[in-house]
Amino acid sequence: xxxxxxxxxxxxxxxxxxxxxxxxxxxxxxxxxxxxxxxxxxxxxxxxxxxxxxxxxxxxxxxxxxxxxxxxxxxxxxxxxxxxxxxxxxxxxxxxxxxxxxxxxxxxxxxxxxxxxxxxxxxxxxxxxxxxxxxxxxxxxxxxxxxxxxxxxxxxxxxxxxxxxxxxxxxxxxxxxxxxxxxxxxxxxxxxxxxxxxxxxxxxxxxxxxxxxxxxxxxxxxxxxxxxxxxxxxxxxxxxxxxxxxxxxxxxxx
Amino acid sequence: xxxxxxxxxxxxxxxxxxxxxxxxxxxxxxxxxxxxxxxxxxxxxxxxxxxxxxxxxxxxxxxxxxxxxxxxxxxxxxxxxxxxxxxxxxxxxxxxxxxxxxxxxxxxxxxxxxxxxxxxxxxxxxxxxxxxxxxxxxxxxxxxxxxxxxxxxxxxxxxxxxxxxxxxxxxxxxxxxxxxxxxxxxxxxxxxxxxxxxxxxxxxxxxxxxxxxxxxxxxxxxxxxxxxxxxxxxxxxxxxxxxxxxxxxxxxxxxxxxxxxxxxxxxxxxxxxxxxxxxxxxxxxxxxxxxxxxxxxxxxxxxxxxxxxxxxxxxxxxxxxxxxxxxxxxxxxxxxxxxxxxxxxxxxxxxxxxxxxxxxxxxxxxxxxxxxxxxxxxx
Amino acid sequence: xxxxxxxxxxxxxxxxxxxxxxxxxxxxxxxxxxxxxxxxxxxxxxxxxxxxxxxxxxxxxxxxxxxxxxxxxxxxxxxxxxxxxxxxxxxxxxxxxxxxxxxxxxxxxxxxxxxxxxxxxxxxxxxxxxxxxxxxxxxxxxxxxxxxxxxxxxxxxxxxxxxxxxxxxxxxxxxxxxxxxxxxxxxxxxxxxxxxxxxxxxxxxxxxxxxxxxxxxxxxxxxxxxxxxxxxxxxxxxxxxxxxxxxxxxxxxxxxxxxxxxxxxxxxxxxxxxxxxxxxxxxxxxxxxxxxxxxxxxxxxxxxxxxx
Ligand SMILES: Nc1ncnc2c1ncn2[C@@H]1O[C@H](COP(=O)(O)OP(=O)(O)O)[C@@H](O)[C@H]1O
Ligand SMILES: [Mg+2]
Numbered sequence: 001x002x003x004x005x006x007x008x009x010x011x012x013x014x015x016x017x018x019x020x021x022x023x024x025x026x027x028x029x030x031x032x033x034x035x036x037x038x039x040x041x042x043x044x045x046x047x048x049x050x051x052x053x054x055x056x057x058x059x060x061x062x063x064x065x066x067x068x069x070x071x072x073x074x075x076x077x078x079x080x081x082x083x084x085x086x087x088x089x090x091x092x093x094x095x096x097x098x099x100x101x102x103x104x105x106x107x108x109x110x111x112x113x114x115x116x117x118x119x120x121x122x123x124x125x126x127x128x129x130x131x132x133x134x135x136x137x138x139x140x141x142x143x144x145x146x147x148x149x150x151x152x153x154x155x156x157x158x159x160x161x162x163x164x165x166x167x168x169x170x171x172x173x174x175x176x177x178x179x180x181x182x183x184x185x186x187x188x189x190x191x192x193x194x195x196x197x198x199x200x201x202x203x204x205x206x207x208x209x210x211x212x213x214x215x216x217x218x219x220x221x222x223x224x225x226x227x228x229x230x231x232x233x234x235x236x237x238x239x240x241x242x243x244x245x246x247x248x249x250x251x252x253x254x
Numbered sequence: 255x256x257x258x259x260x261x262x263x264x265x266x267x268x269x270x271x272x273x274x275x276x277x278x279x280x281x282x283x284x285x286x287x288x289x290x291x292x293x294x295x296x297x298x299x300x301x302x303x304x305x306x307x308x309x310x311x312x313x314x315x316x317x318x319x320x321x322x323x324x325x326x327x328x329x330x331x332x333x334x335x336x337x338x339x340x341x342x343x344x345x346x347x348x349x350x351x352x353x354x355x356x357x358x359x360x361x362x363x364x365x366x367x368x369x370x371x372x373x374x375x376x377x378x379x380x381x382x383x384x385x386x387x388x389x390x391x392x393x394x395x396x397x398x399x400x401x402x403x404x405x406x407x408x409x410x411x412x413x414x415x416x417x418x419x420x421x422x423x424x425x426x427x428x429x430x431x432x433x434x435x436x437x438x439x440x441x442x443x444x445x446x447x448x449x450x451x452x453x454x455x456x457x458x459x460x461x462x463x464x465x466x467x468x469x470x471x472x473x474x475x476x477x478x479x480x481x482x483x484x485x486x487x488x489x490x491x492x493x494x495x496x497x498x499x500x501x502x503x504x505x506x507x508x509x510x511x512x513x514x515x516x517x518x519x520x521x522x523x524x525x526x527x528x529x530x531x532x533x534x535x536x537x538x539x540x541x542x543x544x545x546x547x548x549x550x551x552x553x554x555x556x557x558x559x560x561x562x563x564x565x566x567x568x569x570x571x572x573x574x575x576x577x578x579x580x581x582x583x584x585x586x587x588x589x590x591x592x593x594x595x596x597x598x599x600x601x602x603x604x605x606x607x608x609x610x611x612x613x614x615x616x617x618x619x620x621x622x623x624x625x626x627x628x629x630x631x632x633x
Numbered sequence: 634x635x636x637x638x639x640x641x642x643x644x645x646x647x648x649x650x651x652x653x654x655x656x657x658x659x660x661x662x663x664x665x666x667x668x669x670x671x672x673x674x675x676x677x678x679x680x681x682x683x684x685x686x687x688x689x690x691x692x693x694x695x696x697x698x699x700x701x702x703x704x705x706x707x708x709x710x711x712x713x714x715x716x717x718x719x720x721x722x723x724x725x726x727x728x729x730x731x732x733x734x735x736x737x738x739x740x741x742x743x744x745x746x747x748x749x750x751x752x753x754x755x756x757x758x759x760x761x762x763x764x765x766x767x768x769x770x771x772x773x774x775x776x777x778x779x780x781x782x783x784x785x786x787x788x789x790x791x792x793x794x795x796x797x798x799x800x801x802x803x804x805x806x807x808x809x810x811x812x813x814x815x816x817x818x819x820x821x822x823x824x825x826x827x828x829x830x831x832x833x834x835x836x837x838x839x840x841x842x843x844x845x846x847x848x849x850x851x852x853x854x855x856x857x858x859x860x861x862x863x864x865x866x867x868x869x870x871x872x873x874x875x876x877x878x879x880x881x882x883x884x885x886x887x888x889x890x891x892x893x894x895x896x897x898x899x900x901x902x903x904x905x906x907x908x909x910x911x912x913x914x915x916x917x918x919x920x921x922x923x924x925x926x927x928x929x930x931x932x933x934x935x936x937x938x939x940x941x
Pocket of ligand 2: 054
């Protein structure tokens with residue numbers, strides 16, 4: 001893409017996507033897409049509805065199988081791995097609609113995501129020891145739910161559910177965090193807190209965010225990729241993208 | 255296990271439920287019922303093993319199997335094969351054209367014991383087979399289905415089809431299986447006559463102890479992280495998968511456990527009732543076993559036992575007094591429990607009986623320990 | 634195993650078994666069509682489907698009694714009246730069941746399965762109470778009796794041919810209904826996006842009710858056709874329910890052509906094997922094959938890719 005990216009050696013990127021294509025019965029939702037994410041970068045993907053943003057995340061985390069192309073994460077080809085293996089090598093993903101376990105408490109939600117005892121026997125003999133409890137407490141206060149640990153998750157507000165899901169990812173300590181519209185449906189003050197949270201948690205990881213809210217995007221993005229009909233339309237800093245005539249064309253219409 | 259560990263495994267209300275159930279099954283029933291009725295209760299309790307498995311599999315995990323009769327049957331048939339061979343010694347079967355083989359084989363012109371019957375001369379092999387055969391079968395089904403992400407109604411239908419297939423197979427291959435009559439006329443276990451009153455008492459207690467062992471095992475699973483994972487999977491399978499778990503393995507595990515429970519029940523059925531037949535394998539009995547679990551409360555392991563007892567008691571009552579009404583009652587039960595009481599007896603107990611009990615207790619001036627509200631999580 | 638038969642005998646065996654297979658095919662298709670609509674379009678498992686079919690059969694039986702007692706001159710045409718009545722009765726009952734029960738359970742498909750099983754028990758016992766436990770059969774009008782000899786060895790019964798033709802006709806009607814009619818289009822719209830369909834002014838609840846009713850109505854018509862080739866008892870419906878579910882799932886649930894193709898494959902396989910093996914082994918082998926194929930290809934044989 002940009003000259004800057006091309007000059008770098010691929011291994012400097014945490015995530016590199018090359019020539020990624022997926023076709024649903026002939027319809028190419030993602031079409032020959034290439035994208036590179038650096039260490040500790042917050043990358044935002046924007047684009048109109050149906051542009052293929054969610055599908056890109058699906059392809060990275062293995063939820064959808066690519067028709068062709070490669071997804072490389074820290075030198076590993078993700079397209080060959082199963083979903084849970086992709087998680088285990090350090091990719092965390094938040095879904096578009098808050099996806100939490102409503103029948104369990106906030107504590108239990110976080111505990112399940114704690115990366116230990118992930119096979120059958122491990123889960124059966126998992127013990128809630130001090131390490132787990134401390135970690136859960138730490139994450140809970142980070143996502144502003146420190147005093148809600150014993151509450152069933154179904155009682156949380158929509159914004160709190162979004163945070164909880166982010167927390168469930170944080171407790172896994174992924175190197176690449178992917179968030180699909182994390183502030184959708186949040187109040188203004190919740191958005192602010194979320195932006196703050198994202199800044200805090202990117203200290204030692206890369207983040208890939210899909211978002212519509214431009215204010216929020218400006219707030220957090222290091223760089224922005226504009227997706228349109230499955231292809232990159234424009235890429236770069238928010239200023240650059242905003243002044244790109246192609247982007248204006250697509251967003252403001254004909 | 256340490257005391258706190260035990261407390262976590264059996265919180266006060268679960269401990270109370272366990273003790274009450276134990277008192278009813280181990281003390282009250284044997285004291286107040288004659289041996290005929292007690293044997294009947296023993297028979298019902300063998301179905302409770304199936305219902306218990308369904309609590310784990312369906313209640314917690316959301317995996318509805320309509321083929322649990324298959325595992326009940328496999329366990330029961332394994333046991334029956336051993337007992338039948340013991341009852342078919344050459345001396346006892348000297349009038350047959352081929353002495354030494356089970357009578358129904360002789361009637362079907364078989365002249366030697368089929369190879370897969372041979373190992374059932376050994377009790378230790380039989381006991382192993384009671385567990386291993388259904389577990390293996392469940393494992394194969396589980397791997398085939400869950401690894402390919404077949405779930406929900408598809409799983410239900412396919413397990414139902416498997417129940418149908420096995421029934422047709424058993425009935426069709428009567429020379430090898432005893433056909434529609436099943437394997438009957440079982441008498442002794444290593445020379446011990448299982449039809450005597452004392453044997454029936456002993457078998458009843460063995461059955462009860464095994465049931466409590468399974469209840470404890472179920473409680474361990476329910477209270478472990480695995481139990482919470484099952485609930486999580488039921489709700490958001492994708493989220494669990496994207497938290498780094500291979501979801502299929504957990505489903506396979508719990509399905510196998512449910513199969514093993516059912517098989518233990520089946521084997522105890524054979525021992526207590528003295529026969530095994532395809533009428534406990536097919537579609538109808540399998541789905542009936544689901545209703546035992548549903549009536550008790552699909553999330554409650556103790557409820558499963560009460561539900562089983564209640565439905566079977568009602569069944570016996572109706573078929574003795576108003577046989578033509580039983581199907582209406584059963585149908586109404588299916589509809590009612592789904593539409594009006596999806597959490598069954600356990601829920602009624604939680605929302606009516608428990609608050610009432612608490613109110614009674616609060617009236618007492620003496621403090622009987624802090625009355626804590628139970629955590630409402632995976633109850 | 635072929636050695637004992639001559640070539641012509643073999644041909645006629647296959648032809649006869651093929652015909653028996655076609656008859657079984659008709660039964661499967663008739664039962665599966667309604668089920669496929671209900672399951673494929675609405676995701677609802679209707680365990681009482683067989684009982685709806687039997688209801689259609691009993692209605693036909695009653696109609697035949699009525700005609701032979703009061704309108705003997707019109708007896709030869711009673712069947713068409715019966716079919717219409719069967720449809721109306723089962724449609725009405727179906728719509729009522731949807732209203733009273735199914736609509737409360739759309740989010741809980743497994744519970745629907747249990748509830749409809751309960752319904753099937755109640756219906757069975759009702760039939761037993763009203764019509765008795767014995768099987769009843771209708772008197773065929775003259776023009777359906779007898780058989781038609783194709784060659785010396787091959788004879789096909791006329792009522793069988795009639796049922797097949799009827800099956801084709803009903804299938805065609807259902808196809809038109811789902812593809813071309815307003816209800817069909819609305820149903821598919823609701824399946825694809827319920828919220829959107831509601832937003833563009835489709836009364837989704839009404840569509841649900843009609844779809845379920847039509848599915849049951851088709852079962853009723855199937856039951857009506859069924860009386861032409863077999864007798865009816867309170868539990869006749871349950872006999873076929875598992876096979877029919879497998880047909881629907883095997884066919885890929887959401888498409889009618891797939892259902893027909895699956896019905897054809899399964900019925901032909903079963904009836905051909907039936908000649909060489911015992912009936913039960915043939916059935917076991919067929920069902921087992923279907924189950925194994927479904928394990929390998931859970932989406933069924935004929936499916937479209939749809940978004941999870
Ligand atoms: N599994 C799938 N099958 C068919 N079409 C799909 C599938 N996944 C996504 N699509 C289509 O791909 C396009 C992009 O969807 P999506 O990635 O959700 O867009 P966005 O998140 O940018 O709004 C849409 O037109 C959608 O209908
Ligand atoms: Mg999206």
